Amino acid sequence: MAMDESIRQRFAEAAREARPDLAALCLLIGAQADPGLGGATPDELDAFVDGAQIELDRLAGLLPYRPDATPAGWAGALAELLGARCGFGGVPGDYQRLESSLLHEVLHRRRGLPILLSVIWIEVARRAGAPVYGVALPGHFVVGFGDPAGVFVLADPFHGGRLLGDDDVSLLVAGATGAPLAPGMLSPADPLDIVLRILNNIRAWASARPEHLRVQLWAVELSLLLPRHPARLRFERAQLLVQKGDFATGADEMDAYADIISGIDPGAAASMRSQAQAARALLN
Numbered sequence: 071m072a073m074d075e076s077i078r079q080r081f082a083e084a085a086r087e088a089r090p091d092l093a094a095l096c097l098l099i100g101a102q103a104d105p106g107l108g109g110a111t112p113d114e115l116d117a118f119v120d121g122a123q124i125e126l127d128r129l130a131g132l133l134p135y136r137p138d139a140t141p142a143g144w145a146g147a148l149a150e151l152l153g154a155r156c157g158f159g160g161v162p163g164d165y166q167r168l169e170s171s172l173l174h175e176v177l178h179r180r181r182g183l184p185i186l187l188s189v190i191w192i193e194v195a196r197r198a199g200a201p202v203y204g205v206a207l208p209g210h211f212v213v214g215f216g217d218p219a220g221v222f223v224l225a226d227p228f229h230g231g232r233l234l235g236d237d238d239v240s241l242l243v244a245g246a247t248g249a250p251l252a253p254g255m256l257s258p259a260d261p262l263d264i265v266l267r268i269l270n271n272i273r274a275w276a277s278a279r280p281e282h283l284r285v286q287l288w289a290v291e292l293s294l295l296l297p298r299h300p301a302r303l304r305f306e307r308a309q310l311l312v313q314k315g316d317f318a319t320g321a322d323e324m325d326a327y328a329d330i331i332s333g334i335d336p337g338a339a340a341s342m343r344s345q346a347q348a349a350r351a352l353l354n
Contacts, residue, residue: 074288076112077101077132082295085262091262093193096173096186097122099268100290103172122174126190129156130197137199141216141223142233144200148191148213156180158187160228170286171272185211185268187227191344207239209246211259213255218258262296269293281312303331307344312349321349 081098084091097119109116114319132155135284152158156323158180160170169175173189176182188204191213195202205214205224215333216222223272224234234242238314243251261269276286287310293299294307308323324346 074102076115077107078292078295080115081292085098085167085265086295090261090265092189092264093123093173095261095265096120096189097269099265099272099292100172100174101283102292103168104174113221118174122177124191125177125249127193127197129135129190133194133198139200141201144195144215145223145225145231145233146203148195148200150227152191152227153193158182158190158227160184160187168272168275168282171268171275174213183211183271184226184228185248185264185271188213189264191225191227191231191337192236204264205256206259206263207242207255210242212266214256214258218256224256262298266296266299283310286310287314301327304330308326308346312352317352318347321346324349 074350077098081095081102084094084098099124101110101115101118104118107115110118129151136147138145139147140333149169158176160181160183164170164181169179170182171186173186174184177191185204188211191205192202195213195215203214203218205212210226210228213225213227214222224239225231226234226238239256240251243249243255269292272289273286273293276282276289287307290303290307290310295305304323304327306326308320311317311320311323314320324342328339328342328346331342
C-alpha cells in the first residue's frame with residue numbers, strides 16, 4: 071500500500087471513531103503534508119504520530135495539579151506554561167506559512183495559526199483534566215474553560231493566552247463578519263469540525279499559490295474522508311484533477327456531482343456537464 075493511501079486510510083478510520091482523537095487527526099494531516107514521509111513504513115508513521123503525542127503528554131505533565139481550579143485558574147495556568155514559559159503564540163506572518171497549519175510543525179516552531187495553537191492548548195489541558203473546549207469564532211479560533219452553559223472564560227492562544235472579555239469577543243466577531251455576536255458562536259466546537267476548518271485553511275493557503283496545486287488537492291481529498299463535509303468539495307476535487315491533467319477522472323467526477331445536484335439546481339448541473347465535456351475534449 072502506498073504511504074499516501076496508508077495515511078488516508080488511517081485518517082478515515084480515525085475520523086469515524088466514536089470519540090475522534092483530535093491530535094491524531096491533525097498529525098495525520100501533517101504526515102500527508104510532509105514529503106519526508108513519502109516512503110515511510112507504517113512503523114515510521116506510528117513513530118511520527120507517537121512522538122508528537124508524547125510531547126503533548128510532556129507539556130501536560132508540566133502543569134500544576136489543580137483539581138479545584140476555577141475556569142480562570144485553568145486559563146491562567148495554561149497561559150503561564152504555554153504562552154509565557156514555552157513561547158507558543160502567533161504573528162501575522164504565520165498566516166503565510168503552510169507549517170502554521172500543521173500540528174507537528176507548530177509544536178516544534180511554537181508558532182502557528184490560532185486554530186492550531188488552540189489544538190495544542192486543548193490537548194495539553196485535556197490531558198491535565200481541565201474542562202476545556204474549542205470555540206470556533208468567525209475568523210479567529212479560541213479556547214474555552216469551564217461550563218459553556220454556565221461559568222466559563224475564553225482565552226486567545228494566538229496572543230499568549232490573554233483572557234477575552236465580552237467586548238473583546240464582540241470586536242473579533244464584528245471585525246470578521248460585520249455582524250454582532252450570536253450566542254451559538256460560543257458553543258463548543260466538534261473535533262471533526264475543527265479538523266475540517268484546518269483543512270479549509272490549508273485549501274485557502276494553497277489556492278492562492280497555483281504552484282501548490284498538489285497541496286490543495288490532498289486537502290480536499292482528506293476533507294472528503296470526513297463523515298460530514300460540504301458536497302461541493304467533490305466538484306472542487308474534479309476541477310483540481312482537470313488542472314492537474316487527469317482529464318478523464320476529473321470529467322467523471324463532474325458528471326457524478328451533476329447527477330447529485332440535478333434535482334436541486336438543474337442549471338448548475340448542466341453547467342458542470344458542459345465542463346466535463348470540455349475536460350474530455352482535452353484528451354483528444
